[in-house]
């Protein structure tokens with residue numbers, strides 16, 4: 001069996017109806033995993049792509065919030081029997097200068113990007129420990145886990161926070177065979193960056209700084225996601241793997 005095989009594993013992926021989450025969910029299915037998606041709405045395209053690979057897909061149609069974590073993990077376990085892997089991908093962004101930033105935009109971003117990710121991880125870890133099973137948690141971080149960015153204060157705080165949390169959880173759960181890592185995507189062409197790509201000046205600035213000379217795509221994350229969720233990454237823990245076309249090297 002390949003070291004990268006996910007045959008027999010069940011992966012829960014949040015926010016996989018489109019964008020990077022869809023790319024990750026399909027990649028894990030390609031490597032053999034069945035997938036539980038956590039989405040606010042139906043995810044028919046993701047379902048179609050995963051089922052055409054011969055894998056199972058269950059969509060939990062729920063509002064993702066920290067207060068729903070226990071129920072979401074219980075439903076995921078009931079639907080496919082277990083969860084071996086969690087990818088905390090769902091995320092949102094609010095754009096405004098720090099001086100004008102509102103509490104509502106602060107709370108909305110922190111709730112989804114950080115608090116829901118933490119409590120979902122806690123529930124999955126409890127489930128894995130009850131089963132005495134090894135597991136994988138992968139958090140989707142950002143270039144703004146390392147850099148300040150501009151006009152996205154709650155997003156930067158949440159993405160710096162998720163990297164700190166990745167390290168803390170890696171420390172606490174390593175002894176249980178659970179690894180916690182992050183993928184830090186660079187600038188990827190999804191709805192999350194639509195406003196940036198529509199702003200000609202900012203878009204040119206960003207593109208001019210990416211050594212690869214192009215925005216990333218959801219498929220660019222496939223290899224990193226499969227690797228971190230596989231046995232091949234068993235000794236990789238608390239790490240952030242940048243998939244950024246060379247952005248951080250610049």
Ligand SMILES: NC(=O)c1ccc[n+]([C@@H]2O[C@H](COP(=O)([O-])OP(=O)(O)OC[C@H]3O[C@@H](n4cnc5c(N)ncnc54)[C@H](O)[C@@H]3O)[C@@H](O)[C@H]2O)c1
Pocket residue numbers: 014015016017018019020021039040063064088089090091092112140141142143184185186187188189190191192193
């Ligand atoms: N696009 C990029 O350049 C980029 C770079 C680094 C990190 N990221 C991160 O990647 C992740 C995926 O983003 P994307 O680029 O695919 O954007 P996207 O907007 O296409 O997808 C975001 C996903 O999160 C879900 N989501 C958004 N708000 C939600 C809410 N309140 N409750 C539940 N689900 C919600 C959406 O339904 C969708 O599935 C996010 O965590 C984002 O911060 C994106």
Ligand SMILES: O=C(O)C(=O)C[C@H](O)[C@H](O)CO
Pocket residue numbers: 093141142143144149150152184185186187188192193196
């Ligand atoms: O820098 C910005 O304004 C961004 O939108 C950040 C990107 O969405 C992304 O997270 C970079 O990794």
